[in-house]
Amino acid sequence: MDRCGRLEDIPLFEDLESEQLQDLAQILKKQNFTRGQRIFTEGDEGNGLYVVDLGQVKIFKISPAGKEQILHIFGPGNPFGEIAMFAGESFPASAEAFTDCQVLFFSRHGFLECVRKDPSLAFNMLAVLSRRLRKFAALIEDLSLKEVPGRLAAHLLYLSEKDGAGDKVKLEVSKGHLAALLGTIPETLSRILAKMNRQGLIEVNGSTILLLDPDGLEDLAEGEVKLT
Amino acid sequence: MDRCGRLEDIPLFEDLESEQLQDLAQILKKQNFTRGQRIFTEGDEGNGLYVVDLGQVKIFKISPAGKEQILHIFGPGNPFGEIAMFAGESFPASAEAFTDCQVLFFSRHGFLECVRKDPSLAFNMLAVLSRRLRKFAALIEDLSLKEVPGRLAAHLLYLSEKDGAGDKVKLEVSKGHLAALLGTIPETLSRILAKMNRQGLIEVNGSTILLLDPDGLEDLAEGEVKLT
Missing domain, CATH: 1.10.10.10 (Winged helix-like DNA-binding domain superfamily/Winged helix DNA-binding domain)
Known part of the structure; x- marks a missing residue:
């Protein structure tokens, strides 16, 4: 099975300095789920950011008629729950282990503390996302x-x-x-x-x-x- | 001429709370440029984030053969220089007033202070960019x-x-x-x-x-x- 390995291999964290990575490692909790186990449910407080470490995670919603709609299947290195956690909102969808999996969990509270200590941690992540957005926009232009x-x-x-x-x-x-x-x-x-x-x-x-x-x-x- | 108007109308800041907007307003400097005037030059220190307020700004590089290559023309509400400023790097391209224009300038130093005071300011911006990335990725999938x-x-x-x-x-x-x-x-x-x-x-x-x-x-x- 693939594994995302070290924190610096997670795309969202790729521009962080070693001290910032150490701060994140301090607040990181590894969680294991067996296939089909619920990780969080739509409407739960967006209490943290998850990154798939091992295996795959399914993000889905249940329609009013009770039908499951899969939004994403995420593999190693992919973050999930990050929008709700950054925005301080509740999760807009549910997450479940698609295979047996291990995820890395960073609590919102711990993350805020890391950024308070070193604001450039957040800046480095903003740089990663901004750069990705530029690349995506260029590709959309190309395709469009x-x-x-x-x-x-x-x-x-x-x-x-x-x-x-x-x-x-x-x-x-x-x-x-x-x-x-x-x-x-x-x-x-x-x-x-x-x-x-x-x-x-x-x-x-x-x-x-x-x-x-x-x-x-x-x-x-x-x-x-x-x-x- | 279009005008981006208030800070909360700038997409990058759309999720900020009123107190966070006030903090940003404190560090904001308005700068005016006449058509053709240089705003910054490739290789300059990425000392801050710019947002077009009025008019248009051209982002360009000069090829080794001396030919100008326009990368973007940005209008009201568009940020520029933000990747270099977030990453703490030098500007990878030059910026010039494409028309007479007014830009809003937020220094890196001032911005870092705002985030130190209130880390959730950076989180709200991370949420905006993350949400936009998801939307772009879905569109790319659709087109692809x-x-x-x-x-x-x-x-x-x-x-x-x-x-x-x-x-x-x-x-x-x-x-x-x-x-x-x-x-x-x-x-x-x-x-x-x-x-x-x-x-x-x-x-x-x-x-x-x-x-x-x-x-x-x-x-x-x-x-x-x-x-x-």
Whole structure:
């Protein structure tokens, strides 16, 4: 079975200094669960951060109809429960041992003490997450650029017809909402709008968009051309 | 021009409590730059976190040949310089006013003091970033599931032919590296491997993969079927 091994091999902790790792090792508790055993239940106080050490952990919710919906299966090195613990909220889902497993548990209280002693511990973790977010955003942009421009073009043409608005379309949802609708993130949506603007397909004025080249948008929507 | 307005409207600070926002307001310095003016230069000490308040900021690098490469254009509410500041490293790129702009500056020193006083400030920011990472990972999975299974199938068939290995293929790169190669993240790659395993296309034993159904993999690689 895989094992995450030392604390410095846990991605969330990869930038910590040795003294910070020692502080964490002080508050760390190893817990063992047998397959199917409950680790925590939705609604429990988010009292700490867990990291899978050995085996696998299942995160799930039970629907109102009583059906189990698996959200994640986490293996060695993966943290879980961390959002609730950081936010000081209750767990939004339940966790159960998917196989016999060992998890590392860091209590919220102990963690806060470590950060009080050395705030840069939290900063190093913020750096890890920020770096990962940048990488993820770049990947989403990469993946989105294939299809999102076409979907956006189709959406703009639809709005123009629906409202009988002609070539002047008003976006009535926030950029975050529109991005989610198109399957991307606001940063990428902004870039695509800027590109379409530069290519003379549209002219963006705040939330009003002028369709300068409906035929070009049509080609984009039908996948006959790509946005370059 | 857009404006990010109050501190609580900055996504990175959205979960902070009012007292924490007041602490940050104490250390905040507003800085104004005219279009084209340098904000910081690659290699400068990452002495603080910036947030665009008004206007736009360009993040760029200069190639060895002297060519400018724009990495990002950030608008109101976007933080920049935060990775270097959290990590206590020098800035990996330069920042310049892309339009006349106003930025909010929070020094690393001041920030550390705020966190020392109230560690949960850092925890609330960790919660925001963790939540965003989960959302991004789900989106990447969503986007990847369309094409990555086919690319992975093609890669497995290629390995099987290249090595004359028959139906027993050994992955000689890490899962992280293979994920990057296929344009996804390790979490999604693991799920795809598990799905292929469940469908009887392959059998995964650590880094050794048995190709149980080469014809099925062929169909997947050629886009004739989708992984469901």
